[in-house]
Amino acid sequence: MTIQTVQDDNATQSQPVRSWLVSLVGFLLVSEAIFLMVLFPALILLRLWQLPDFSPSQLLPLQQTLQTFRLQLITTPELALQARWATGELQLLPGHAPALIYPFLGVTLLPVSLFFWRGKRYGWTLAVLIQGASLAIALATYFRYEPFYTYLLLFVCAMMAFSLNFHGVKTAFFPLEAVIKVTEPELEG
Amino acid sequence: MTATDLELLRQYEPVIRYTRGESFFPMDVGLYVSDSSLWVQPPGRPATQVATQGELNLEKLAQMPNSSPTDIQYLKFIEPLELREMIAYTQEQLKQRKITQHFETGRGRLARVGFISRVLDLLFSLTLFLRGRVRGDTSAAAALEYEHLSGPNSIPRYYGRVIHQDGWIILQYWFFYAFNNWRSGFFGVNDHEADWEMIHVYLYKTTDGILKPEWVAYALHEEAGDNIRRHWDDPELERIAGHPVIYAGAGSHASYFSPGEHLAELEVPIFTPVSRFFRRIAAIWNRFSSQINPANPAQHTQEIFALRVPFVDYARGDGKSIGPGQTVEWGEPALLNPIPEWVQHYRGLWGLYTKDPLSGENAPAGPMYNRDGSVRRAWYDPVGWAGLDKVSPPNLVLQRLTQRKAALQIEIAQLETQIETQSQKLAGLSIEVLAIEQQPHLKHLWTNLRQEVQKHSLELASLRALLAQDRSQMEALQGYEERLHSGDARIVPAYRARSRPIREPEMRINRLVELWSAVSIGILMIGFVALMIFYRQHFIAGLVIMVSLFIFLESGFRRQLPQLINSLTIGLAVVALLVLIFEFFWYLVVLAVLTAGGFIIWENLRELYSARQR
16 A cells, blocks of 8 residues: 655645635725725715705815714614714714724725735735624624615625635635545545 | 464464553453452342352352343452552552653643533543442552562463454454553543453465464454554554564553554544534535545544544553563463353453443453453454455455356356347347337237337346446456466555554644643633622623633634634624525525526527527
8 A cells, every 4th residue: 555645736835826816806805995994984975965955065174074073872882973063963873883893994904905915824814804803793783773784794795705715715825734645445444 | 272273372472562650461360350259230239249259260250150131240359448558559659650660641631632522521520420430549459459469570461262264363362451540540531440452363374374464453442343453564563573562551451553642532422413413514514615635524524523532542662561572471371262161151240340321430241242241243253343354365365256256257147148038039029019010900019019128128228237347347357366366466455544643743732732721621610600600690791702712712722713713704604695695585586587597598699699600
């Protein structure tokens, strides 16, 4: 019986080759980072848009407007955002407040995408961690408030979590370990 | 028993290497029996003594009347130690520690396995309080009694038997130990009085009439089959001047081929369905995500969902060595051909019956019997016990091949005749069908005949397929025969080797992990009680946080944090998909139908376009 230790093709490479699949997922991660960053501002704009008799000029000067945003505890434990400016007031829905965290996750995901694209293992791990955190927050928000934006988030993050686990992607970061191959037929006990 | 049989036994008698700290060695059963009392345990009543200590010998033991089927007959070797004796024994042990004759535990039994296995280990240890068990001081008493019985210059002894089965000549070696102190002496599974261990050497007769060894099989706990045997030329089998070497487990006396620390895992029967369920789920996920080690697809799931209690069998071989050319040589072997009466007639246990329902702490029965009085497989079917029932002795391979070829030739001839007959019949039927095809008044017959033709045609096809298969098989047999004659054929089947001792790199477990493994379960229990007393209103949340923290730390220590994060994320992603399906079910159905419709249109148009181009 010949027993030989063989290495998986990918395992022999000290620096993982960036396959088109890794590049594609890296690009999707950057897109997701941008999406997460713009999600909260988009929600605010949408809410403003829904206000009767609102015009963008009412928000100017911008600096002053931003200073008036307040995170408020409406009723325990619900958080909400309130904005006041010279001529108006905006009360964001309670389900919108948790979305405040996504820009931070998006900003974090940008350099993580770069590490991922460069084939760093911690890039993959952090990318998965961010998907997990986003999904956990989105699911918690969904079960409590059911805001419409969580559907989009759940879809995007779930798809990204699965794509990070594609065989071609995962083995680029975690090559299969050396395996023992028995070259002759084995007899079961 | 002929002189040749005795010579054979001596020629291949093994060398046994023990671990430092081992207290018991193969001994004469006569000495043991003469120092034991005999008891009968009826169900639900106190045990009664049938023979007192010093009253018994092997002849008397064989003549003892059988108890009723519900009673359990057992020998009792040890009486509890008095305090004075216990102190003396402890002092002796301390002296041995100073001269480094004592056993040193290996690194991190608990650190080698997961969190759940450690919880199971705790539960298993706690069950010892509920199950019957051998008392803690019994091991010490047994060691003193064994020393007293065998004396300082004791001569070890084995029991030998020669069996002829299926063309093999099997040398069966039995070793009797007064006590198994695996649990109390070496952190193992159990303690029990008396221990019978055994190995087999399988010989065959060459064309010159010389007996040659081909296989060896070592008894290893309750295992049987291919895993317990090795080929005589296997590099894993160590031999000293033609004698196989056994590495005996410390306290357990289980036989290993290689020295080292072997991880023996005890699967808890009540958790088997749970672990099977999780393994199936994991296997489906692995298949789906293609995250399988191609060499061993089951390995991953087995490691994760193994709800087993870990124990280390220390078979280091750094202690006493017994056998030819060693510091201690075997005494005259006792022969079991013909079967002595004490082997055949005494079906009881050879040591204390502790009423342990799992049987681990109950003494074993003799070499011929299981604990329930049935005959051991290794005794009546030593070939099948080691999985050799499907392996022919080398001297019989050619003969059996010729027999198989002859049988196959007959089968082929019969098939050819059948095909010829069937073929002629079918041809005739087909002509009949053609002949009456245009006869409306014979329509009913025509339908029946057509059905007949179809039936016979199918039968003929299957017969021809069978013939083709038999001819291929015959060709393979002929090719194998030619290779056998030219000496190119392999007559030794390959086998899957069982787990080898834990290798050095795997054992590099740092102190922090060891410490964590030792204290984590205790801390979890203290935390559980603290939550109950101080934070009862937040008990569930606190418990979830605490367990999560433990899992997180555990994964960190085991360098499995990425896997943990990934598994949690995948779990959340699956929940997210289920939420989306629940919320948008009808939209998804509509989308699926539209996609299918679009795809069909595209495919049909493509076909149409390519047809026009032609």
